[in-house]
Amino acid sequence: MVLAQQKSGKKSCRQIVDGNRAAALGAKLCRIQVIAAYPITPQTPVTEALSEFVARGELNAQYIAVESEHSALTVCASASMVGARTFTATSSHGLAYMHEILHWTAGARLPLVLACVNRALGAPWNILNDQQDSISQRDTGWIQLYARNNQEILDILIQAYKIAESVYVPVMVCYDGFVLSHTDMPVDIPSQELVDRFLPPYKPHTVLDPAKPKNYNLVTLANPRANAEGVLCHGYMELRYLLQEALQNSRETIVKVGEEFGEVFGRSYASLVWENRLDDADIVIVAMGSLAMEAIVAADMLRKEGIKAGVLGLRVFRPFPKLEVVRALRKSRLVVVFDKNISYGSEGATCSESKAALYGSGVKAVVRNFIVGLGGRDVKVEELVNAVKKSLASLKEGALNGEYPEWICNI
């Protein structure tokens, strides 16, 4: 990092900030032009910080204090269609309320960026952390990136704009509520010059203009249909295919942007996953978000007891890094997946995805799933360690994967 700065001659500044501040500073550095947001715990400080930047004249943007999250994302969508770079942030019920517009904006291929401060969903009311909110939006067509710490929040937010505006798919930057949003950590805040060098101005795919009148998102039939010149244009199905193709292809863009980020800022994100001590590990812990950091501590403790554990941290949930997961797990005999979400009646989402990636790959590892940390339930390192040991014991007993996950709670 120091080397990169010396090379560039530009300074960054290290500050002690919480995750929300890191997100607000990251968005500001991206020269966002329209902000629309509705306060919700634990995202609220992001809205206050951005309002303050605008009020002080530090950020030249329109701040729209909308009356709901549904409107927040709609404002971003139409502002984006006339050429403005936009930002919004939300959590939990706010993200759920945006659900319709999440589908709409991905379908319209608008390169929006949204920060999701992960929080549990009611009922009953709970304002604390888990990842049920963003996981519940996995099929909306948004790219989902997860941060493990506050530096990553700032870094991937800046990358998110470059990714979104390259592939014309919206990007959700997810970070754990309170665990990161309200926890202070040292974060290198890059200079505006460096960010400007990394992130080019936004070029919209669409600019609404009376000189070239077009009607966007109008009714589209299932089958291709000819235009006035007789040229066959896409049907709804073709448009959906193109969105899926864009997400598939975004894998390369995410890696390339992560690599370029490393070149400019000295912190590389040139992979869809984080790998820790996987070279000789035969037991791999899989986790996403801040839990992936805690898992490293758990793996270290297991190593001290002679258990060769490593960690696979999922940095990107959509597109799901199937190849990377297979590569990372190929030497393992046991995979223990911790999920801060639950697909009721099935299992944790990252477990399902990991299993699906392994199917047919030749990797014979047993996969165990534990549901942890829902509604802000503290996840202790010892609990992770014990869960791995319990999974190991089940191997010796010859037991295979259970049909349903284990829960680390009092029932």
Add this chain to the structure above:
Amino acid sequence: MSISAVTLTEEEYLLPGNRSCPGCALSLAYRHILKALAGQAIITVPASCLTVLMGMYPLTSASVPCVNTPFASTGAAATGLVAGLKAVGRRGLTVAAIAGDGGTYDIGIQSLSGAAEREEDFIYICYDNEGYMNTGNQRSGSTPSGAVSGTTPLGKPQNQKDIIAIMEAHGIPYLATASATYPLDLYKKVRKAKEISGTRFIHVFTPCPPGWRFPSSDTIEIGKLAVETGLVALYEIENGIFRLTSASESLALKGNLKPLSEYLGRQGRFKNLTQPQINEWQDRINTRWKAYLKRANEAR
């Protein structure tokens, strides 16, 4: 220059052969709204009859830039267009949101109210066909009491929501009522609204032959009867000053309203109304018409 059918611009932004039903008053209203905006506008439209009217990809019947937006979000979509244009420094374009009564009175009222409270700079036009006509005629907050619809098979038990009063309570600078069957009055109001900044609201009465159950040849007559009976009053409220316009202004000078039964009897949707219901409704119209006259006189 005064505006008449002769001096109205010949430029057409709504093309012939669109997908509206025969006798659709919206088609007439939209044509004149677009003429008044003179092409220098961006339109946003939620799910509604207007979506259908504008056609299916890759063809469209209106030569204006348009953003379709989900049902509840019209006020927010217009807000975003205004904010985006301002952020990128594009000037001289009017943002116009055009939604039906379902999208305005009911599912869209939150985003409209939020935008009006924030004093967002756009024109909001509600074309009111008094029901969810795009889905084949079900009740809305604007369906009049007694009207039969798909979800009120015996007639709607409740009265219409007073959207004008609701919007006026937001303290917006310009508010007008219009009827698709008085296109020059509508045209003038859109032209006037275009020159005012802040949230502007225009309510357009839009007779619907299939939903209201009258022959598609009768649209203009039904629209005229609505005004001549005083059921619909054409007026504008500019910075709080109330003024009757067009046929309603003439009616105020000349005198008597036609009986409401003339209007009701022409539509199948009112077939279940009893005489006491009609009398009660007539009383409400008389009271309201007197209030309009009083308000118009006070403003003078």
